[in-house]
Amino acid sequence: MDFRTITENGRHGVRVAAIIIRDGALLTYKVEDQNHLVGGAIKVGESSKDAVAREVGEELGLQCIVKDLMFVVENRFDYNGELHHMIEFHYSVDLLGEIPPHTLDGHPYECEWVQMNEISRFDIRPTFLKSELAKWDGTIHHIDIG
Template sequence: MPKSSIDRSRIRVKAMIIVVHEDGTRHLVSSNAPTDENPHGFHRLIGGSVELGESLQEAIIREVDEELGARIHDLRHLGVVENIFHYNGELGHELVALYKGRLDPTPADKGATLTESDGSVVPVVWRSLDDVDVHVPLYPVAVRPWIDSLGRHSRNNR
């Protein structure tokens, strides 16, 4: 498998968003290709790198617009998580500002995609909040407590 063109030798700053489906049982993720570490692929929250001179909030708004062509409503900062990982054998390290919000338009239940900065098209899927039947990992791993909390909140409001 070819190595990524992303420089992983530095700690990167990212902004990502948790978008819960209106049915309260699923959240939006990108569905990424297999890697050395994840031969069945992996899921990742929507978002990306913060650019020099850009605030965390500006970054998540820009990333969602660029990748999905959507606007964010009810944007709320949840916290920051650290993500240390391997990607095709290379060590990566990120600090991720985590947000919650709703998207307009909302991506379709099936067949939705996002466009990465390099022009590649990646499927987006609605992953179960409880992960019971999901067999690929979710990254960043440290977002799990927030996902669990949102799942409990959604179940309590139904």
């Protein structure tokens, strides 16, 4: 069981995301025209750090080193008329191995490296990453969206 609830009012949950930067590029996967981070819901009883390592394993088939907690995010948004309210933990992650061409968790989304100096040209989700990644100073930043 994970920390995710679907009600008549929307979807609510606690999530993790892996910020994977290698050679000046951010790892994302493509869903339609959007670029998303590897991540997902935290399971009940699981730490956020363990959850991000599990999600990397499920989505990329790789082990990783979970490093710094970069962002704690309160993310409220409308998706196709449905309210989403997510609490998110975004960690810096180093991969142990080479990424597959697409995600492996039942949704074969194409993996794509986005050059950090070109990030503004992409529809990165969550959108705060476009401005906040470049400003990250090694401390945990609280982001409130919505």
